[in-house]
Amino acid sequence: MEAGGGLMAYWLFKSEPDVWGWPHQVARGAAGEEWHGVRNYQARNNMRAMVVGDQGFFYHSNIGKEIVGIVEVCRTVQQDSTTDDPRWDCVMLRAVRPLLRAVSLEDCKVQPGLEKMVLINNSRLSVQPVTVDEWQIICGLGGIDP
DNA sequence: GCCAACGTTGGC
DNA sequence: GCCAACGTTGGC
Numbered sequence: 184m185e186a187g188g189g190l191m192a193y194w195l196f197k198s199e200p201d202v203w204g205w206p207h208q209v210a211r212g213a214a215g216e217e218w219h220g221v222r223n224y225q226a227r228n229n230m231r232a233m234v235v236g237d238q239g240f241f242y243h244s245n246i247g248k249e250i251v252g253i254v255e256v257c258r259t260v261q262q263d264s265t266t267d268d269p270r271w272d273c274v275m276l277r278a279v280r281p282l283l284r285a286v287s288l289e290d291c292k293v294q295p296g297l298e299k300m301v302l303i304n305n306s307r308l309s310v311q312p313v314t315v316d317e318w319q320i321i322c323g324l325g326g327i328d329p
Numbered sequence: 330g331c332c333a334a335c336g337t338t339g340g341c
Numbered sequence: 342g343c344c345a346a347c348g349t350t351g352g353c
Contacts, residue, residue, distance in 0.1 A: 199351090222349095223336070245351060288352080307335060307350050 193313040194229065194239035195302060196254065196276065205241055205251045208278045215257045215277035218310070219265045226310035230274045231260050239276065240313060240321065242302070249285040250321060254278055282325030296320050 196218060198204065208216065221227055233256045241252040258275035291297045297320060301311040313321075322329040 197351090225336090248352075305335090306352070309350085 192233065192237045193315065193318040194233065194237060194256075195242055195250070195311045195313050196239050197242045197244045197309045197311075199245050200243040200247055201245075204243060205278070205281065208241060208252070208254065208276065209281075211277065213257075213277055215275045217264060217273050218276050219263045219273045221263070221273060221310060222271060223309060225308055227271060227273075229310045229312060230272070233259060233274050235259060238279070238318070240318075241278070247285070247287075248289075249287040250282060250291075250325065251285045252278060252281040253327075280327070282322075282327055284324070284326045286321050286324045290324055291321070294320060294324065 218230065221230065235256055235258065237256040239254045239256070240250045241254050242248075242250050254276040256274050257277045260272045260274050262269065263271040263273045288302065291300055292303055297303065297317055300313070300317055301308055305311070319329045
């Protein structure tokens with residue numbers, strides 16, 4: 184699997200918008216920003232599986248509880264610069280585009296085809312996989328082409 | 330602000 | 342390796 188060639192993978196990244204929200208991410212521009220601070224093995228392992236070019240939803244937890252934009256992995260994992268603990272590393276993400284309409288957690292819960300979303304069934308996982316079908320459904324709800 | 334769910338830690 | 346205690350997340 185490689186950027187531009189192999190299979191595209193999809194993900195979802197959660198952040199509390201008062202700490203790090205979509206506007207912060209957009210302000211970083213093409214340079215992107217480390218998705219640091221993850222201290223959970225499952226979330227970290229998901230990041231380890233990412234390649235440059237993978238796409239992700241940007242979700243606002245706690246405040247809003249909605250998917251607001253699309254990000255792209257622009258650097259594969261390396262040590263999380265906010266800790267010396269070698270267990271934790273992170274990818275770099277850049278904002279790609281906003282959804283035309285935010286897609287809320289509630290929208291996802293009632294939408295046929297999203298019953299198995301990790302967002303709904305494992306709400307505490309901060310970096311989670313999204314299936315192609317889920318990606319397409321949510322892009323549709325968000326008013327953009329997948 | 331509450332609390333259920335879940336992940337991590339550390340004593341044994 | 343088990344499991345009780347503890348801390349955190351995040352929806353409500």
